[in-house]
Amino acid sequence: MERGEVGDVRKKRSKWAIPLVLLVVLVLLIIIAVVLGVTLTGRQSAGLKTDFLNRCQNFKGYDCENIWNTFKQVFVNRDPCNVSEEAYDPLIAAVPFKRLCNQTMLWSKTNKAVHELTTGRDCFRTIEDTVLGSSLNNLSWCGMKGSDETFTTGCPEWNECVNNSVRSFWRRASAAVSPKLVTRCSGEKCPSCGGTSALIS
Structure with a gap:
């Protein structure tokens, strides 16, 4: 060459x-x-499940794994902006908000004021003091159409769409408490905080 x-x-x-x-x-x-x-993606799903189960297990007498499975069925494989409040009915039915004698449940959109009022007082409880409220407080979650995963990022913000997973849960949880308010308060004066909360005893 x-x-x-x-x-x-x-x-x-x-x-x-x-x-x-x-x-x-x-x-x-x-x-x-x-x-x-x-x-x-796997870590997000595992992180949400771990947080949920750890918080749930702080309450005795609940099958937290079963509650988790019921919870995730609400939003997994759904459009994150198309999860209705009613979709949470099976979860609310599985873990109803129990009325404890001599205690009051307080719910509100005025987070800071309500929690200042309830801190250190056994007679007042917020939804966040219940097993579901505590397990989901300050968490973000959603599903995606066509996916069996749970997501904690990329989910719609509170006001981004009306029927997002988080907003629908808190609205449904508040509605689950409301009938008790109406029954208890008929013919009585019920205190309120800032015009947006209610006390239920």
Whole structure:
């Protein structure tokens, strides 16, 4: 082989070497992105479940694993903006809000004022003091159409859509308490806080 031919072969190799290296790097980046995506999605789901179960287990006498399964059936594989309040009815039925004698349940949209009032007082309880309220307080969750996963990121914000998973839960939980308020308060004066809360004894 002559020098000219060797030079031509080297030029052809170097001509293909750079695109080949770039292709290999691109494939590796795609693989890493997919693995990270799958891993992080699994962690989100596991994190929500772990938080839920840990909080639930602070309450005695509840089958927290069963409650979790009932809870996730409400929103998994659904459009995150299309989870109605009524979708939570099986969960509320499985874990009803119990009325405790000589205690009062207080619910409100005035979070700070209500919790200042109830802190350190056994006679007042908020929804967040119940097994469901405590298990879900300050958490974000949603599902995605076509997915069996639970998500904690990428979920709609409170006001982004009316029927998002979190907003629908809290509205349904408040509604589950409301009939007790009407029954208890008929013909009596019931105190309120800021015009948006109610006390139920």
